[in-house]
Amino acid sequence: MTVLFINTCVRKQSRTLQLAQYFLEKWNDPDIIEIHPENENIRSLDEKTLHIRDHALYENDLDHPVLKYATQFAKADTIVIAAPYWDLSFPAALKVYLERVNAVGVTFYYDETGYPHGLCKAKRLVYIATAGGPLISDVYGYGYVRQLCETFYEIHETVHFIAENLDMPDTDVEKSLADVRTKMDEWFKQSA
Secondary structure, three states, rough: OOEEEOOOOOOOOHHHHHHHHHHHHHOOOOOEEEEHHHOOOOOOOOOOHHHHHHHHHHHHOOOOOHHHHHHHHHHOOOOEEEEEEEEEOOOHHHHHHHHHOEEOOOOEEEEOOOOEEEEEOEEEEEEEEEOOOOOOOOOOHHHHHHHHHHHHHOEEEEEEEEEEEOOOOOOOOOHHHHHHHHHHHHHHHHHO
């Protein structure tokens, strides 16, 4: 069972990363593949890379490097994303990564009516985040990823763990993080 861990945490002392590491330790799987989009130097699609990707898809060359992230994503059994909540969203590196993942014929296809259907193997996606303030909306952060899972990838189970208000003066940060770890523990008990 392959776990794909997409780590978009920038800070070395990231609280989001601390929660993700706790989750992955509980998962206890030796086959965790970690992708750190910042370190991978993944760039957004431009005219040249779109042409290369379109040609690789036309030739059904799923081993082409331009399709590396889409193929890896499609083959994973479980996907874990660590993404701090920034500016009502997530780090730009995650958007660029997901842009590379969305590839017709690899992670999804369109039926004759133009409706997308998933080709991903994953049964679940786990989204882990922290926020310095309150989670005002999940539409652009987790909600965006959840909608991709539902509409394009057909990953039916999406789970969201978040610690909010961590930079607010009255917040007990350690307690907030501990509360999220407790929720993770409960999820593991229910999912076992």
